[in-house]
Amino acid sequence: MPACLVCHDPLEPFLSFGKMPLADAFLDEPELAHEFFFTLAPGLCAACGMVQLCERVPDARMFHDTYAYYSSTSAGMRRHFAAFADQVRRRALGSADPFVVEIGCNDGILLDGFAAAGVRHLGVDPAGNVLAEAARKGLTVQQGFFTERSAMDIAAAHGRADAIVAANVVCHVADIHSVFAGVRALLKPAGLFIFEDPYVGAILEQNALDQIYDEHVFYFSVTSVNRVAAIHGLEVVDVAPQPVHGGELRYYLGVRGAHAPSRAVDEWIERERASGVVSPAAYRDFAVRTGALRQRLIDTVDRILSKRHRIAGYGATAKSSTIINYCGFGPAEIEYIADVTPGKQGKLTPGAHVPVRAPDFFRAHYPDYALLFAWNHEKEILEKEAGFQAAGGTWITYVPDVKVRSRPPGAAA
Ligand code: DWN
Ligand code: ZN
Numbered sequence: 001m002p003a004c005l006v007c008h009d010p011l012e013p014f015l016s017f018g019k020m021p022l023a024d025a026f027l028d029e030p031e032l033a034h035e036f037f038f039t040l041a042p043g044l045c046a047a048c049g050m051v052q053l054c055e056r057v058p059d060a061r062m063f064h065d066t067y068a069y070y071s072s073t074s075a076g077m078r079r080h081f082a083a084f085a086d087q088v089r090r091r092a093l094g095s096a097d098p099f100v101v102e103i104g105c106n107d108g109i110l111l112d113g114f115a116a117a118g119v120r121h122l123g124v125d126p127a128g129n130v131l132a133e134a135a136r137k138g139l140t141v142q143q144g145f146f147t148e149r150s151a152m153d154i155a156a157a158h159g160r161a162d163a164i165v166a167a168n169v170v171c172h173v174a175d176i177h178s179v180f181a182g183v184r185a186l187l188k189p190a191g192l193f194i195f196e197d198p199y200v201g202a203i204l205e206q207n208a209l210d211q212i213y214d215e216h217v218f219y220f221s222v223t224s225v226n227r228v229a230a231i232h233g234l235e236v237v238d239v240a241p242q243p244v245h246g247g248e249l250r251y252y253l254g255v256r257g258a259h260a261p262s263r264a265v266d267e268w269i270e271r272e273r274a275s276g277v278v279s280p281a282a283y284r285d286f287a288v289r290t291g292a293l294r295q296r297l298i299d300t301v302d303r304i305l306s307k308r309h310r311i312a313g314y315g316a317t318a319k320s321s322t323i324i325n326y327c328g329f330g331p332a333e334i335e336y337i338a339d340v341t342p343g344k345q346g347k348l349t350p351g352a353h354v355p356v357r358a359p360d361f362f363r364a365h366y367p368d369y370a371l372l373f374a375w376n377h378e379k380e381i382l383e384k385e386a387g388f389q390a391a392g393g394t395w396i397t398y399v400p401d402v403k404v405r406s407r408p409p410g411a412a413a
Helices: 029-034 077-094 112-115 128-137 149-157 174-187 200-206 222-231 262-275 282-307 319-327 359-364 374-386 386-390
Strands: 020-021 036-038 041-046 052-054 099-103 120-125 142-143 161-165 188-200 232-244 248-255 311-314 368-372 394-397
Touching: 036 052, 041 282, 077 112, 077 161, 077 188, 077 374, 099 311, 112 120, 120 128, 120 149, 128 142, 149 161, 149 174, 149 319, 161 174, 161 386, 174 188, 174 222, 174 232, 188 200, 200 262, 222 232, 222 248, 232 262, 282 359, 319 386, 359 386, 368 374, 374 386, 374 394, 386 394
Parallel strands: 099 120, 099 161, 120 142, 161 188, 311 368, 368 394
Antiparallel strands: 020 036, 041 052, 188 248, 232 248
């Protein structure tokens, strides 16, 4: 039986997707023969409340020099991160020569805001290709994983940090104790560790089963984060919801006793207790609901194909790997997926092997229906691709439920 990565108690899976590929492992034809699969099955630790994957993929298999995801592909996310940097500056960077460290800085989308304000910064990321983009912009970066060891080295070389920040990163690291121990070693006594990740309560509420994939090792709640923090002499001192990636929480952590926790912390923990976010029943229900959702999506696709209509996807997201493979779709159901990322274009999606094409291809080969796999960027994409609906195309979304958007009058259903 697998063990909880936080407290080592036995872990029971509440759902199994079976064998799944790596969600960001886009392939060329010759790579198909040795594609890597693992058992994707999330579980809740009844002892400490942490939701996590029961089988983990080694970090180096997921985060390397050909990492597929560039954070700066969305204009909405660029605005979100500019505001995030502003907030960190206001709350944590009041000293004479502040220093901020970002764990998993990707292409520098968050560090940009510190650099523009002349703040001393360091970004750490294991993925050389995305990090090269950050370096190209003149940001100060270092390649590697953030661990207790590397944090101590950073403290020795640059001094301690006023703020340590991370976005969509902490939930990716199986050795969470090394990350938190590293934060404790690198943070100034009155510093803040501020990070945001998808909120497990939002995943449950929205039936967002496609948030579950190899890179998302943990599915945090305030309750579970506070428990990990306590092990390392840290505590959650504030929490703020963020309307990105389907609903995230931003956690503010300090050294225990250094900051008075806001009322929001207790309120969130109480809400989680009352709503069952840390209880097994909520996850059993989620498994049943999302099983039914999967069937509705399969039926919707079958119905469309039976009328000889064409379906393509939009956004070759990591999330799409879970939903596509869980539904058993392939190129026979989804002709291609449009995506703006040059490194994904021309490749095949993990597991299902659906070809990825540039958005220009989508505009030249509109399908009848487009499955919006980047549902978290819906507003931005539907505005950008207004021509699709104008030409009679129909969007399909599946979070929180399958929704076939109404077609313009006169178009065939
Ligand atoms: O946690 C993670 C999140 C933050 O990013 C990582 N583990 C991996 C990745 O997950 P994802 O791929 O599900 O993230 P997104 O942000 O939903 O991906 C959007 C995809 O859609 C990208 O490949 C870019 C593409 N896109 C596009 O083609 N046109 C996005 C926008 C906004 C567009 O207009
Ligand atoms: Zn546990």
